[in-house]
Amino acid sequence: MNTLQNTISISEHLIEMLCIPFEGTIEPIIIGNTLQLGPLVGIFTAGFTESLLRPIGDRSFMFANLIAENNQKNSFIFVFGTHGIDWENETIQGYFFTNKRWIKEVVPFPTVIYNRLPNRKVEVHKSIKRVRQKLEKEYKIPWFNPGFFNKWDLYLKLKNDDSVAQYLPKxxxxxxxxxxxxxxxxxxxxxxxxxxxxxxxxxxxxxxxxxxxxxxxxxxxxxxxxxxxxxxxxxxxxxxxxxxxxxxxxxxxGISLIRYEHQPVDFRVHTNKDALGKWHVTVIAGKIAGKGSTTTHLNNGGRVKTLEELFDQEKAKRIHEKLSTAALKISESLDRQVDGHIGEIGFDIGVDKDETIWLFEANSKPGRSIFSNPSFQENDKQIKKLFLEYATHLSKQGNELEASMK
Structure with a gap:
């Protein structure tokens, strides 16, 4: 070890033995007598193609952005599916995004897994469930996020929690x-x-x-x-x-929502956990319903605006505080009641004409359509930063648990 630079250098032979995919700056984590280089974050998904230009189809751009934002932050992040797992050698052929292109590399099993399966149908597939159970239960690799939320199950959970029941429509x-x-x-x-x-x-x-x-x-x-x-x-x-x-x-x-240009408005609120597992509100976006639409979703003609674009300064601040309070309380309630690790939630929340707050939906794998508005660029960066912070937090927890069991 070079104590002047506080760095550890390892030989090419050891790099090859450890399956380190490429050169980079990573953080050494010491747990007991074990030195871990990482974290090694695996993003688990499905829907792969044969093309290295777009290996995960239309979602390739989303994953590339997430990885690129964190490439200089002491970690290795890759995308993988069931087809890339070699159980015999306990390695995975994963997709890395580096130097503005996708590459395939073989790496050890990750120290933490981020669940980004694309839909419910894939999530309940037998082979997917089998892989998840094996990595989580046998190999003790922590996962976040849990499966897609069921609206009725969530309603029953929150209805029985006095701290948040007030936000629920009948x-x-x-x-x-x-x-x-x-x-x-x-x-x-x-x-x-x-x-x-x-x-x-x-x-x-x-x-x-x-x-x-x-x-x-x-x-x-x-x-x-x-x-x-x-x-x-x-x-x-x-x-x-x-x-x-x-x-x-x-x-x-039905809730009579506040309106903008005669159209109903609701709000997308994202919450994310940080390096200590604490919840933060990371973005609040107003969504305006398209003409004749039953919802404010962009694919139904909706538009996205900041609170400051929708309201005067005083009202924007007031609505922001009410939405933030509700989102944090509901995040903490779900965290207590839902099995597994939750790292992020996307809420669809309404505000009626009396400024009462109403929860419409909670999403365990929130979409990213609101970030098409350039006003939310910094929020997007913060969410990607917190993704890695929480992944690192879980990775350390998992390794400490493994060390204590030896």
Whole structure:
């Protein structure tokens, strides 16, 4: 060791034996009598292609940005799938992004794994579940984040926590017509949404106009926002839900949201853990619904703005504080109740005309569409920084646990 420069140099032979993928500056971690070079962070996903230009298809750019932002920060980060695992030699052929290009290298099993499986269908596949269980249980490698959240399960968990129950709109399982009628009689309009949906998919708004005795239904049909009216609720359900399993849906109280340019606005709030496992609010973005849309999602014509673009300075500050308080409380509640390590959550939160806060959804693998607004560039960088901080935190915890078991 060169004590003047506080560096450790190792031979090319040892680099080859340790499967160190390329030269770089990494942080030595000493646990007991073991010196670890790392962390070695594996991003677990699916949907790989044969092309090294875009090895993970359309998501290659997202992963490249995440890795590139952290390439100079004492770590090795790579993307891998089930096909790259060599159980016999306990190595993985992973995809690294370095010098502005993707390369494939063989490395040891990671010290921590970041779960970025693309959808629920992949997540429940037998081979995926088998690999996860083996790496997590047999090899004791810590994972974050857990699986995709189920809306109904989350509602039940949060409803029983007095610290956050106030933020929940009334929600029922969609069992029959009476479920919708019950909520319509109290709240004038309701949202019907799949328990396991994402990106605003299959979200349906139903409103009953008493004076006319008519049910209005707004929904998205392929690429078109539709508004239809029905004389009875049964005819509405028979038409709109004809190819759907209604028992997979929930019915949620409608909330009259604050508006911008006559369109409803809700908010995407991201929370992330830091190097100590503490939650931080990392971004708050206003999402304005597209014309005729039931949701504020960008793929349905929505727009993204900062709080300062939506409100005057005083109101922006007030809304920011209310949203931050709610998001941190809900993050801590979920952390206590959901199995596994959670490193990030994306919340869809509404604010009504009285500035009351309402939680619509929580996402364990939040999308990145809001960062298309350049105003959130620094927030994006902070999220990528905290990703590595928390991964390093879990990596050290995992190694300390392993050392204590020897």
């Amino acid at each position: 929600t029922l399982k969609f069992n029959n017509f009476d479920t919708i009628e019950e909520l319509l009689s109290k709240y004038h309009f309701v949202y019907v949404k799949p328990e396991n949906g994402s990106l605003g998919s299959r979200v349906i708004l139903i409103r009953y106009q008493r004076e006319e005795g008519i049910y209005y239904c707004r929904y998205r049909d392929f690429e078109t926002n539709r508004l239809q009216k029905f004389s009875t609720l049964q005819s509405l359900i028979n038409h709109v839900f004809r190819n759907m399993k209604i028992h997979d849906f929930i019915v949620q109280q």
